[in-house]
Amino acid sequence: MKIKTMAVLLLVLLLCAGSSIAQDLLSPSVDIIAELEKLKHMDGRIQKLEETLTKVLSENEALKTEVRDSQNKLETVQKESEALKTLVQDSQNKLESLQKENEGKKVAFSAGLLASGTGKIGPIGDTKTLEYKKVFSNVGNAYDSNTGIFTAPVKGVYYFRFYGHCHDGTTMAISLLKNGQSQCSVHAWKPASNGNASNGVVLTLEIGDKINTVLWRNTWVYDDPASYTSFSGFLIFPL
Incomplete structure (x- = not known):
């Protein structure tokens, strides 16, 4: 302009x-x-x-x-x-x-049988799923203390271990199950003094597979604040 x-x-x-x-x-x-x-x-x-x-x-x-x-x-x-x-x-x-x-690949839990106090479970006329109430850790929230069942959140290789304790003159027998099928067991038949047993297993699980332990019929298991009877597991590596 x-x-x-x-x-x-x-x-x-x-x-x-x-x-x-x-x-x-x-x-x-x-x-x-x-x-x-x-x-x-x-x-x-x-x-x-x-x-x-x-x-x-x-x-x-x-x-x-x-x-x-x-x-x-x-x-x-x-x-x-x-x-x-x-x-x-x-x-x-x-x-x-x-x-x-x-975060989904971090899976581990460990729990004692009784939340507090001293007591025993059994004997009963049928097998019973043990519900471990004293939860020490539950990374990934795959273990449910209300049912005693661990549900695999990811496909992978897992390690599980469980312990059982009984007193003299009694019989204790516990099995670990995968989707209702027995994988391994512990057994103590009327020991002369207190009896302890443990077992462990490495399992390959798909998402949703369920792991739990059961007490055999006509046997019993003992626990106290020392958590002699316990159940643990963790993911070794995903697949």
């Missing part, structure tokens, strides 16, 4: 100057040589004005180019910023996924 205004002003000045010179030339007392000198000087000023105007126009074009370049750079930076945000979000999602996956 400023450049257009300057051009109009220059044109007006030239027209005015030309009109004044024409009137002077028609005057009978005009000094032709002096007037020609004035025209020469005026031509010089006009040329300078034209040069100035050309320079302004050139600078304006350079400024437009610079503005366009700046806009292009800004758009490039904005695109790179959006790409970076997407990359960061993807990385965060992957990290959260890995954290959840790792």
Whole structure:
């Protein structure tokens, strides 16, 4: 807008100057040589004005180019910023996924038979699932103290161990079951003094497989605050 205004002003000045010179030339007392000198000087000023105007126009074009370049750079930076945000979000999602996956692979529990006090379970006329109430640890919450059953949360290789205790003159027998099928057992038949037995096994489990121990019929098991009778297990590695 400023450049257009300057051009109009220059044109007006030239027209005015030309009109004044024409009137002077028609005057009978005009000094032709002096007037020609004035025209020469005026031509010089006009040329300078034209040069100035050309320079302004050139600078304006350079400024437009610079503005366009700046806009292009800004758009490039904005695109790179959006790409970076997407990359960061993807990385965060992957990290959260890995954290959840790792949390699911942390499985371990250990529990004593009685929550407190001293007592025995059995003898009874049928097998009985032992419910270990004193939970020492239950990482992954795969063991249920209300039922005495461990449910595999992930496919993998697990290790389980259990202990049983009985007094003299009594019989104790406990088996570890996988989905209702016996895997290994302990047995103490009427020891002369206190009897203890333990066993352990490594099992490959699918998600949802169930592990528990059962007391045989017509036998009994003893426990006290020392937790002589216990049940433990943990995930060795996932598959």
